[in-house]
Amino acid sequence: MTIFQSIVLGLVQGIGEFLPISSSGHLKVAQELFRLDGVPLLFDVFLHLATLLAVVIYFRRVIVRLFAVLFRWIFRKEEPSCQELSGTVDQKIATLSPNDRAGRNTILMVLVTTVVTGVLGVASSKIIPDLPIRFVCIGFLVTAILLILSAVFERKFRRVDENGAIVFSGISLFQALVIGFMQGVGTLPGVSRSGSTIAGALFCKVDRITAGDYSFIVSIPAILGAFVLELKDIGSVSASIGVVPVLCGCAVAFVSGFASLSLLMKLINKGKLEFFALYLIPVSILLMILF
Secondary structure, eight states: OOHHHHHHHHHHHHHHHHTTTOHHHHHHHHHHHTTOTTOOHHHHHHHHHHHHHHHHHHTHHHHHHHHHHHHHHHTTOOOOOHHHHTTTOOHHHHTTOSSHHHHHHHHHHHHHHHHHHHHHHHHHHTTGGGOOHHHHHHHHHHHHHHHHHHHHHHHHHOOBOTTSOBOOOOOOHHHHHHHHHHHHHTTSTTSOHHHHHHHHHHHTTOOHHHHHHHHHHTHHHHHHHHHHHHGGGHHHHHHHTOHHHHHHHHHHHHHHHHHHHHHHHHHHHHTOGGGGHHHHHHHHHHHHHHO
16 A cells, blocks of 8 residues: 555545545445555554544543543542533533533443444444445445435424524433444444434434534544454554555544544534435445446
8 A cells, every 4th residue: 555545545534434424435435446455454443543533632621521520420529519610611511411410321321332332343343344345335325314314303303492592412321222223333334423323313312412422422432442353453454554654544534534523513513414415325326337
């Protein structure tokens, strides 16, 4: 693999990981176009780790807040007073953990979602390398359908207050199970992880702001778990690809990933995710013709 190819793959990963168009599907297509045979799955996971860093930086305040809740929970510390928290808890943090009770619930639901995703992810990892490129086309269509249906569902069941503002909701056990299942489905090439996870949350009547935040919070343990599972191939990555191309790809994936994540969160706030179906449907048809 050349440095140029790794940069292109990093760009594809960074954009596709957060925008609901499937990074794994686009990576598979790009590798097919570059005629890159035998690229270790761990290389894709390295690119995912780079975009994971973008998630951690973007949601750093939520993550710090949840870790603080976890620390107090473990060591039975008292929750800070409202005066201490005033001016520090913004809207993004408040959607997942406005207080310790809500924060503990979020932590538990993240664990539930991760377990469900892990079971499906381990099962799908055995078949992903053998899936033909045409499966990616089907995955793109599935993602497009999920985005359209979730947009219709969200508008129909949206909860607003007397001022017309969206009512924020926590994550229940049932919602965590469904989101974990949808995130597991999102491990298949062509099916967007962010798209399927957010769609699953919207189907369960989670408000779109919380759905977006929760989707990326639960991506952290999912990506770390995939990295641990593929660590056995770390030697083959350095041997078949090289250290420099891997580093270049990861750097580009991080920068483009942070930019695309920032864009996606704005689109989620406006409820515009279904527009990506207008891209996925023609692309899937074109790929079916080409491959």
